[in-house]
Amino acid sequence: MIQYCLKCGASLHQIFEHGFNRYICHACGWTFYNNPRPCVTAVIHQSQNILFIRRAVPPGQGKWDFPGGFMEIGEHPEQALRRELREEIGTTLSSFQQLGFYTDIYNTDEEIPILNIVFLCRIQGDPRKQSEEFDQWAWFPISGLPDHYAFLSMKNIIRDTLILLDNAD
Numbered sequence: 001m002i003q004y005c006l007k008c009g010a011s012l013h014q015i016f017e018h019g020f021n022r023y024i025c026h027a028c029g030w031t032f033y034n035n036p037r038p039c040v041t042a043v044i045h046q047s048q049n050i051l052f053i054r055r056a057v058p059p060g061q062g063k064w065d066f067p068g069g070f071m072e073i074g075e076h077p078e079q080a081l082r083r084e085l086r087e088e089i090g091t092t093l094s095s096f097q098q099l100g101f102y103t104d105i106y107n108t109d110e111e112i113p114i115l116n117i118v119f120l121c122r123i124q125g126d127p128r129k130q131s132e133e134f135d136q137w138a139w140f141p142i143s144g145l146p147d148h149y150a151f152l153s154m155k156n157i158i159r160d161t162l163i164l165l166d167n168a169d
Contacts, residue, residue, distance in 0.1 A: 005030050036103060036115040040080045041068035043099060043161050044121045048142050050161070051127065053089070053134040059107040060150025065134070066157070067127075068116075077117045089127035089137060096121040099160055104153040118157055120164060 002023060005012055010027035023032040043066055044051040052064040067088045071080040078096075085091050099118040106112040127137045140146055142165070145158060 002032050002034075006032070034113060036113040037106075038071045038077070038080075039068060039106075039114045039116045040071060040077050040084055041066045041102075041116050041118045041157070042081060042085055042096075042121045043118060043157060044123055045161070045165060046122060046139070049139040050142065050145065050158075051123075051137060051139055052146060053127075054136040054138075055133060055150050056135040057133055063148045063150040064146040064154075065150040066118075066154070070114075071117075077119075081119055081121075085121075085123065086130075088131040088133065089123075090130040091123040091125060091127050094122045094124045099157065099164065102153040102157055104151050106151075116153060116157075120161060 003012060004010065005025035005028060007030040008025060008028040010025050012023040012025055012032060015022050015024055021034070023034070024030070051067070053067055055061050055063055055065050067085055068081075069084045069088070071077065072083075075083070081096065082093060085093060096119045099120045102116040102118055104114050104116060106114050129137065142162065149155065
């Protein structure tokens, strides 16, 4: 966690305010709120199958995930989604719709709170391995999805995906 003020360099002190931990600087009054970072996730489906990637790096190394990642400053979620799919699996979107918002923690050396903007997507063609962040991609049938997920929110994402796909039939 952040220890020093980004404004003046003095030590930060933890307080509990409005139900949340905050980090304030007694020297200049600056507050670090540790707000969630926005991310995008693509739940890619095709013919009763869903695409998963297996993470090759922490967090969640060796577990199944969906393509996606952190948004850049000034980037619209749709732009971030297109960029992440191009960078991670070398594909382009053919269609997408927003599934919802999901909170989670990205556990690395620090616990980064994230706000995940999740899209239900279709892509053009099959993925090509692009990123070093994963070592495998696979289509799983809806009736036989994997059970070791990289992030806690994936169970809710999958639940909502299956409800939406079931209602679309």
